[in-house]
């Protein structure tokens with residue numbers, strides 16, 4: 177494994193500070209290439225790894241969308257950033273209980289890490305799938321049911337900091353061999369983002385995510401053209417705001433974000449308002465707090481059903497998993513669900529009024 181820190185140090189020494197976005201992209205590629213990220217032995221635990229019910233309810237939501245579309249004979253199920261493949265395996269198990277749905281599914285996975293592609297293939301067993309580097313190569317000739325859990329948070333962010341009445345790009349430089357944030361050249365934030373925010377104060381930070389917005393634009397166009405639905409589950413605020421939300425997690429603890437790139441999970445909050453705006457003309461619903469969406473989809477009932485056939489120990493784990501997924505301050509509130517549907521669609525399951 178080449179040492180990413182050494183390579184980035186040499187690059188900065190030769191060419192000057194790197195845009196934060198480039199630093200984050202390199203760190204993510206190296207980090208996910210290793211594939212050790214997930215689960216109790218890894219760096220962090222995601223919702224599908226906490227309870228099988230999470231992936232099952234996502235599958236059920238998609239099944240209900242498929243039924244609402246009139247049960248098309250062919251539907252593209254596309255998961256972006258499937259990690260170890262846990263969500264999609266639980267999704268497909270639930271899908272098999274809905275007559276006709278599993279047989280209609282053509283499975284597409286957007287994943288850049290070769291190690292994680294292998295883990296996903298293993299989780300899928302005999303179920304065939306096609307892998308893609310990006311959404312761009314997923315077919316456009318059938319309705320699309322797209323799922324992305326903790327995918328957008330891993331895409332690189334751009335940061336700008338307010339200094340002396342100007343916006344300056346945040347770059348990553350070196351101080352005594354350590355990576356540090358430095359002020360780069362004057363750069364203008366997207367005008368629509370500025371328009372959504374109060375007047376800036378000295379030192380405040382704006383984040384935006386061109387890669388995620390490009391993804392949302394493509395997705396929105398596809399939903400309008402192909403039909404279907406998308407469910408985006410991630411963490412971040414419902415409305416745009418100021419603030420530096422870059423964070424690194426290693427072995428279940430926060431670490432300094434710029435330290436040792438490629439050895440920790442480096443993420444930033446998803447700005448759901450901008451994702452929904454970029455996806456227009458698709459109709460957006462939510463974001464709803466993840467806990468509220470899971471409760472509306474029946475997490476309690478499904479958990480109780482599983483627990484009735486489980487050992488007391490398994491039943492306890494199922495109950496604590498469901499609680500962890502639903503309850504603030506754990507994952508219930510910062511984590512949110514955003515649904516995107518073709519223009520003019522009515523609210524989908526779990527996004528009605530509380």
Ligand code: SAH
Nearest residue numbers: 208222257258259286287288289325326330
């Ligand atoms: N959805 C999973 C994993 C989340 S981690 C879960 O909930 O457990 C982020 C996932 O996105 C990983 O599978 C990672 O390899 C993938 N990923 C990160 N950046 C990507 C990119 N630019 N393109 C495609 N996949 C990416």
